[in-house]
Amino acid sequence: MFDRLSTRLQDAFAKLRSKGRLSEDDVKEALREIRRALLDADVHHTVAKELTERIREQAVGQEILQSLTAAQQVVKIVNDELVAVMGGEQAKLGRSAKPPTVILMAGTQGAGKTTASAKLARYLTETEHRRVLLVAADVYRPAAIQQLEILGAQIGVSVFSQGTDVAPPEIVGHALDEARRGGYDTVIVDTAGRLHVDEALMVELEQIQAVSTPEEILLVVDAMTGQDAVNVAESFHKRFPLTGVILTKMDSDTRGGAALTVRHITGCPVKFIGTGEKMDALEPFYPDRLASRILGMGDVLTLIERAQATIDEDEARNLEAKLRRNEFTLEDFLTQLRQVKKLGPLDQILGMLPGMGKLKQLQGDAVDDRQLKKVEAIILSMTRQERLQPELVMKSSSRRVRIASGSGTQVRDVNQLLKQFDDMRKLFKQFSGMGKGSRKAMSGLANSLRSGGGGAAFPSAGGRNKRRR
Numbered sequence: 001m002f003d004r005l006s007t008r009l010q011d012a013f014a015k016l017r018s019k020g021r022l023s024e025d026d027v028k029e030a031l032r033e034i035r036r037a038l039l040d041a042d043v044h045h046t047v048a049k050e051l052t053e054r055i056r057e058q059a060v061g062q063e064i065l066q067s068l069t070a071a072q073q074v075v076k077i078v079n080d081e082l083v084a085v086m087g088g089e090q091a092k093l094g095r096s097a098k099p100p101t102v103i104l105m106a107g108t109q110g111a112g113k114t115t116a117s118a119k120l121a122r123y124l125t126e127t128e129h130r131r132v133l134l135v136a137a138d139v140y141r142p143a144a145i146q147q148l149e150i151l152g153a154q155i156g157v158s159v160f161s162q163g164t165d166v167a168p169p170e171i172v173g174h175a176l177d178e179a180r181r182g183g184y185d186t187v188i189v190d191t192a193g194r195l196h197v198d199e200a201l202m203v204e205l206e207q208i209q210a211v212s213t214p215e216e217i218l219l220v221v222d223a224m225t226g227q228d229a230v231n232v233a234e235s236f237h238k239r240f241p242l243t244g245v246i247l248t249k250m251d252s253d254t255r256g257g258a259a260l261t262v263r264h265i266t267g268c269p270v271k272f273i274g275t276g277e278k279m280d281a282l283e284p285f286y287p288d289r290l291a292s293r294i295l296g297m298g299d300v301l302t303l304i305e306r307a308q309a310t311i312d313e314d315e316a317r318n319l320e321a322k323l324r325r326n327e328f329t330l331e332d333f334l335t336q337l338r339q340v341k342k343l344g345p346l347d348q349i350l351g352m353l354p355g356m357g358k359l360k361q362l363q364g365d366a367v368d369d370r371q372l373k374k375v376e377a378i379i380l381s382m383t384r385q386e387r388l389q390p391e392l393v394m395k396s397s398s399r400r401v402r403i404a405s406g407s408g409t410q411v412r413d414v415n416q417l418l419k420q421f422d423d424m425r426k427l428f429k430q431f432s433g434m435g436k437g438s439r440k441a442m443s444g445l446a447n448s449l450r451s452g453g454g455g456a457a458f459p460s461a462g463g464r465n466k467r468r469r
């Protein structure tokens, strides 16, 4: 997400920083680079122009140019402007005074409506303890209802459906009755997608709106389609009073333009982003955190929240105690590794740490699932005694040969794992403090990742310095 934009902006800032006191020309040149980087990230040209213009107005003032921290101040201005263009504050979902709160999901074909409906149901259930009823109102695409039912079952949320013979507005009416009867406080309506924003779709959405007076009408758009996503949002919003946008597929190779532009062009806030196919891959959209990710300042807050949600605190505390007593074994190592994996793909995690952008590119695929399996295989090929006392393996080459052949790996993989086990002890020591939300632990983690070469702590399949893509 935003890799290229991020790299280019940071390069522009690095150039500024190297100059000490800045001249007006230095700033202008940096602005040209910033503007080019934005356009290249598929940011709408009027937005790129306005953004750089506003930055220029603030940055070329005499006070800044004469100050010794000019470059830093320019970065701060860019940061603030990025936050502003993305809408400033995080936009929360409303709740109607008279329950149930209805959330209507709309969008073009394949944008990710059904997936986002289910993810949102899960999110609201888990974070706000809402009682959610999902409604299958796509009666056109074969298997659309079944898709929602499968997802609902997966996340433990009820799905209301009436087959394909009842008209969607009627289904929604019945679903509301059901919600009132069943004590559901939130109803999420998954609707059909159309190829284009066409009249039939709009009429149907209007009918659904009339029977359900939704609190939220969320447009789901595919971030990968860049400017198209923005155009879809614009034409939708002209015709229909959207209350928010969900940008999906932010995990794929999107250049980020849509995230930076939608709000400014449509006036409609982005409320969530989808970052993967799994049900937990939905994040509230925080302009400030995203700006800070783009500028390479990390997003420690999101990482901490994710850690709190996924890391088992008791387990973490237990491991932390073991570390303190120096009783950390390869078995614990494996447990920890599995916990870290739960946080998400490593490159995503690294992207949230300050200053990790560059390292991330080097380490991109150092820790994929294959790697985890390899480490698991090696550790599981050891005897329990060996796992508890890695020194036994370190001292004996015959043990290492046996373990390598038992796990289908090379002796050097085993060596590498052992050699790096010590680094990991330090790393995980800081990591396990994270469950309590300590920022200090996070910066410690960032440091040890940096000094220890980050994902290099894991054995790498095809050479550690291989670049991704």
Ligand SMILES: Nc1nc2c(ncn2[C@@H]2O[C@H](COP(=O)(O)OP(=O)(O)OP(=O)(O)O)[C@@H](O)[C@H]2O)c(=O)[nH]1
Residues within 6 Å of the ligand: 107, 108, 109, 110, 111, 112, 113, 114, 115, 116, 138, 141, 144, 191, 192, 193, 194, 248, 249, 250, 251, 252, 273, 274, 275, 276, 277, 281
């Ligand atoms: N990588 C990634 N894939 C996603 C994301 N959201 C949805 N998808 C995938 O996109 C595809 C389409 O998603 P759906 O939820 O079926 O889209 P839809 O808008 O309901 O599609 P129609 O009902 O046919 O209009 C599926 O394969 C999803 O797994 C996301 O955030 N990241």
Ligand SMILES: [Mg+2]
Residues within 6 Å of the ligand: 113, 114, 115, 138, 144, 190, 191, 192, 193
């Ligand atoms: Mg669908």
